[in-house]
Amino acid sequence: NAGVTQTPKFRVLKTGQSMTLLCAQDMNHEYMYWYRQDPGMGLRLIHYSVGEGTTAKGEVPDGYNVSRLKKQNFLLGLESAAPSQTSVYFCASSYSFNDGTLPTNTGELFFGEGSRLTVL
Amino acid sequence: AQSVTQLGSHVSVSEGALVLLRCNYSSSVPPYLFWYVQYPNQGLQLLLKYTSAATLVKGINGFEAEFKKSETSFHLTKPSAHMSDAAEYFCAVSGESSYKLIFGSGTRLLVRP
Numbered sequence: 706n707a708g709v710t711q712t713p714k715f716r717v718l719k720t721g722q723s724m725t726l727l728c729a730q731d732m733n734h735e736y737m738y739w740y741r742q743d744p745g746m747g748l749r750l751i752h753y754s755v756g757e758g759t760t761a762k763g764e765v766p767d768g769y770n771v772s773r774l775k776k777q778n779f780l781l782g783l784e785s786a787a788p789s790q791t792s793v794y795f796c797a798s799s800y801s802f803n804d805g806t807l808p809t810n811t812g813e814l815f816f817g818e819g820s821r822l823t824v825l
Numbered sequence: 826a827q828s829v830t831q832l833g834s835h836v837s838v839s840e841g842a843l844v845l846l847r848c849n850y851s852s853s854v855p856p857y858l859f860w861y862v863q864y865p866n867q868g869l870q871l872l873l874k875y876t877s878a879a880t881l882v883k884g885i886n887g888f889e890a891e892f893k894k895s896e897t898s899f900h901l902t903k904p905s906a907h908m909s910d911a912a913e914y915f916c917a918v919s920g921e922s923s924y925k926l927i928f929g930s931g932t933r934l935l936v937r938p
Contacts, residue, residue, distance in 0.1 A: 709868070736924055738925075738926075740928075745834065745930055745931075746930055747831075747915060747928045747929050747930040747931045748869075748915065748928040749928075750925060750926075750927070753924060753925060755924050763925065764927075795868055795869070797868075797869075813859075813871050813874065814861075814869070814871070814926060816868030816869045816870070817868050818866075818867060818868050819866075819867075819868055
């Protein structure tokens with residue numbers, strides 16, 4: 706049972722290069738997220754998706770793009786990498802429930818192991 | 826808008842001592858509150874969550890947290906620390922019908938022998 710898988714786990718880029726991080730989940734979750742983790746700042750939400758074909762901006766979306774063409778995959782792209790994007794990136798997924806009023810995120814996120822990106 | 830403040834970026838306790846990690850939240854809607862743990866070089870995993878049921882929530886590994894609306898707090902406790910509890914702990918807040926979790930800056934727990 707793989708859960709949430711991120712590739713690659715490590716990458717070094719030069720300023721201005723582009724790259725894509727891939728996140729795949731095998732739990733049939735509706736929601737998927739990309740966070741970045743920096744020392745002393747916790748996790749900050751970059752982009753998220755509430756279903757196939759939909760994406761939305763989080764707290765720190767600038768410099769990143771995302772796509773969710775298939776329910777199980779959520780891609781994070783950097784078109785022109787900058788040193789400020791050096792970070793550890795985490796993908797997460799979660800399921801929702803609907804008690805008859807509004808769909809609710811249970812809040813239990815399942816995380817991948819992270820992708821460490823260094824931009825020189 | 827929602828936010829979380831974790832008091833103390835580092836907490837050090839002796840093995841067998843009480844663990845207390847502090848979390849205060851701000852939310853314009855009834856909050857859902859969570860504690861996650863991150864071991865070195867791993868992703869986060871859920872410790873426990875509060876979703877408007879019992880105010881005292883028990884989680885894995887002997888941890889528990891109490892929701893106090895009047896104090897807007899959700900502190901994490903464990904009666905007796907174990908060496909294996911050394912990790913970083915994150916408090917997070919969400920709200921009903923919200924798709925997003927907002928995380929605090931984290932507290933690193935050090936356990937001394």
